[in-house]
Amino acid sequence: MIYNWKKIVRYGLPLLTLAVIIELFVGQLLHQGEEMLIEQLSIFFISIPVINSVGGNIGSLLGARLASGLHVGSIQINFKDKRMHEQLITSIMMGLITYLFLAIVIYSIGLFSITKMQITFIPFLLVILATGTVLVCAISVISVFTAFISFKKGIDPDDVVAPVVTTLGDILGIIFLFVFIGVGI
């Protein structure tokens, strides 16, 4: 038998505990902004899961590709690696396209589901695009660093990159969103 539930719990618990503690800070940030988000800017409130899931997915995707590249040897641990650059830039580009498309969908749904829309489309789109762009850039860079460092230390990047980028992505996503809401409105 390969798997044993006690081992699964023992190996899983430390990283999960750390992730949950960071997520509690995300929760407290939301708590801090609760009044503004729920009463005044609910369109941004319903955008939060989208911002975070797209960011986390792009980071995990890039991480998985880098991990395979490092394992196979087509990518070297070098910040000037051309293949790495190309994947990094493509990830950021995909992020922009995705956020643009989803912002339009969210706003269209919001027009029906939110009784009093508190913001017009252009400022909403700009805040989401600014948040998304900065978030995807940050997450992609974190993904490259995490993949390189873990691989160098002999740890499989496949095990590390996804939890690291999704957790850090959640906290950065909320912070960037609050910053750009503050700047834009």
Place this chain on the structure above:
Amino acid sequence: MIAKEMLKQSLPLLLLCGIGGIFAGNILGLMSSLFQTIPGLIVVIPGIIALRGNISTAFGSRLGSAYHLGVINAENIWNNELKQNIIGSIVLSFIVSLLIGVLSYITTILFFDITPNPYQIIGIVLLAGMLSAVLLTTLTIGIIYLVFRRGYDPDNITGPALATVGDIITMLCIFGSALFIEVI
């Protein structure tokens, strides 16, 4: 060349996951009034979503590896390897849910001058955590079974599939648990 391949294979999945996020966001919007009647409830949301995402993705990817190692397949899926994985995921969900409940209660008192009802908050997190654990574990096994039957590589399917439906199911579990605990 890489760019073209990445765009073709990954962009549709990203957009699909984003649509899943929109559903999750709208459930969050529906819960707005509950956040006002149950102080501290908003704090547990990111924790439960992250817990669910991490545990079920790891469960899915272990089953993928188990398939590649030849220990489970379409004819022999309900065996001891799978059972150990299920018990592991459920136990982890229980411990970490309890942790989220207790820590949210403590940090809310520390950071804000609000004292949530500890039984209410911990009850909601435990109920939502266990409910989503059972639902998503069952769903993952279902997906894996279908993927085996069709002969696809589970590594390419389970991750995105769980990312898309996982958040929606988890949000529904939190919503349901909060409504239930608020009533009793």
